[in-house]
Amino acid sequence: MTAGARRAAAPRAGRQAGPAPDVFAPRGGNDQAEGPVPLHRLDVPAPHLLPFAIGSFDTIGPLSRAGFPHRHSFHEIVYVTGGTGSHVLDEDRWPLRPPHLCFIAPGQVHYWDRVAGLRGWVILFTDDFLLAHPGDRDALTELGERPWMRPGPKDAARMAGLVREMLWEYGERAPSFRSVLQAQLHILIARALRLSAPYGAPGPYGAGGSDGAAGRPGVRRTEPVPGRAALVSREFTRLLAQPGSVGRSVRSYADELGVSVGHLTELVKRSTGRTPGRLIRHAQTVEAKRLLSGSRLTVAQVARRVGFADPAYFCRFFRRETGLSPGDFRRAAGGAGGIHHELRAESIEGPARPE
Template sequence: MDERRTTPHLDLPLHRLQVPLPHLLPFAIGSFDAIGPLSRAGFPHRHSFYEIVYVTGGHGAHVLDLVHRTLQPPQLCVIAPGQVHYWADADDLTGQVVLFNEDFLLSHPEDLAALRGLSARPALALGEHAGPIAALLADMELEYRTRPAGYPGVLRASLHILIVRALRACAPGTDGAAPGRVSELAAAFARLVADPGGLHRSVASCAQELGVSPGHLQTLVKQATGCTPGRLIRQRQTLEAKRLLASTELTIRQVSREAGFGDPAYFCRFFRRETGMTPGEFRARVGGNHHDPRITSIAGAPEAP
């Protein structure tokens, strides 16, 4: 099954979800072989959907938003829409790949915030959680292949359990989720910022769209994520600029515009403040050294309101 088609976007391939009967279930699960060759893509690309990869074997590395991580199975990789990733010099990859669109999570909106947090990590070492996660994925794959009565509900519930188990693996003893309204608002804010136009939004415009005051938005998002809404927007702008500088041949002016800045000169000052490098210096360095902390870090400046 070839689950994705490639379309050009700013010189960077964008893969869209293609699954059997997409009008019934925007979801797929299977081995690397079953999902298709693009599940092992060795070139930088981004998705319009979520991907969770459970790697059980293989050699090489997974690169997610410029962070190069050597494979150490068993491990879990979570890729969110818009992130740039690829498999570097990967051989004999084994495991399972889970693909789904955001609307598959409607019954558990808090999972969106959890997935964004998990996708900030290039890989999750599973330790004692590997067995339960492997069993859960095997059950999900069987449910997906055989499609017994009620299987969409079972898959949605199983995906929620998978996300909770992944949270436990990265933060033992906690479920990683903020309660109720706090989590829902943080997830809604994350969706706004992740939208194509999100990098051009202000905190005030996001608050207006979500129907809350800027002060209330700041309080709840800070409680749920540990960061202010302004800091999260700046992180997204910085990360998008890094992606475009590293993966495209766009000019600095074009990168500035795509990252949400109307003034290229201000963008250059902003980028240097956040990373310690000018955009040109970053582009020159990134090709040869993914391990420079100024490259792999999202932002280096202290948090401001």
Template sequence: MRSTTVLPGTPCLAPPSGDVPLHRLEVAGPTAVPFAAGSFEELGPLSRADRPHRHTFHEIVHVTAGSGTHVVDLARWPLRPPHLAVIGPGQVHHWADGQGIDGTLVLFTDDFLVDHPDDREVLRRLGERCWFGLDPGDDDRMRHLMAELVTEHRRQAPGFESVLRSLLHVLVVRAARLSGRTGSAAGPGGRPAALAESFARLIARHDATAWTVRDCAGQLGVTPGYLTQAVRAATGRSPGRLLIEARAYQAQRLLAHTQLTVRQVAARTGFADPAYFSRFFRRETGTSPGAFRKHHSHRHPSLEARRPPA
């Protein structure tokens, strides 16, 4: 499971200085399925965390009650239940000023999608939009489906893993219907789509934002030319353009969710020259790093690791 899961009670993975904390999925043991489902109360205080954090896993939340704001990356979503939220691995989120938040959460890693690998791309796209309002019919269907997932996971009767994977696939498909988008850009299981999906997951990693197209192609075991053809066929954009967007988006996350200096953000996103980074950031976002941070500032104290006194 590539360090995406931990035993219950394991401390949150300490991030590099100034980065956003990383939560891993708690499971009963190394042979346990990388899946959890339950209410906010059942899954513990981290399910309502009011500090920005990331996950190594997917999170689908059916919000049925409560007030406040769900902050995902740079977007703020006022709670007016019922809602469905889809948060992907690496996305930064927290619940701000939450009061009486209730509902059901389903948590799972990429490894759990082995029966339906194309769902990974669907989930990535759903995470880009993240937040979906539900009409009474959608809400009722979502309640029943979530309840089935929770019951199946709790009872763990013979064959429960297969049932969970099937029910989860239904959940992903129904969530995709809410967004009006299903499937992958180049058709289910197509090689260009699969390679583009792998490329998207690779550049979503924070340490990949300063890589070149050649670096990514080497990691994926293809030539730069083939990677360019596959990504362009699946997305309509070049891998170089997507890498630039990933660097700009990572810089936005760090400016919005940490108190790293502009020089530190520049270094973290692969720029040795802060002045060049500022020109890059203005070109990509239309504003300076300082102005962006001022606009997106929040009440949380610095996430940069505090050093003990000498």
């Protein structure tokens, strides 16, 4: 897309916009190089744009309702308001009886099966968009344990109103709209954590009970028992999220989990599409960004906090991962306490990066 075309496509004040064409590019881009399951990436190629997009299934594009198994490098929240068929998430099949609120974590395999009349909204964002509310990462992990929720009428109305406010904010792009969107996403996640009986989550097909019970308010099903890969991956992710853990080696995690390095790599890659080493490097990068943008620690102090004894090596690592030096990143973030817009987010059309 040319610069002129980008300017022409940019949202204008008062417009109820879906994602700008150069924020989320739904133009094919299935990445087969990272394994047999395609990996879709969020495209944020310019510094003034967000690692975030929101829109309807139609405005986001056909990949938002893909009928083939795939995974993402980013978080996805789906609020389904209409349609029939089912949603398959990590081999569990969830029937569509809207409204539904669904949380899809990076690396999870999912697809829409035999859907018709699918309506609703899709919210896409990377970990970088959570820097203002780092606790939301843990909340999303918790929500991943019950990813398919069915809110009652009052909760559904509140959720729909909040999503519409986010759509308006995203389309207007008024001053400080990034901060407002981060706050609104934080509220959405917090409200999702509240959702519980009597409008419990219907279980997937095959999880026990009859299919007819799944759609009735107050009926819960036994959750399926996760496979070995999912269990080990979940425990690895939990350990990685603990304070002070980002600088640990893959071997230290493998030893704690009682598996070999090779077996840990195989299981985590099978479950998430990424190796433990890649996930550790991503966690180090996110934590470094948080410290550089939100504290007055020196670059050397930040390096030590994220597991690098040599500041020079940390600077090379950080530049390779983000495209900026730590100093340039901090200046782009507006100094200590600022918030950075990702410059090198993964694109759904971009080439695979080596693990």
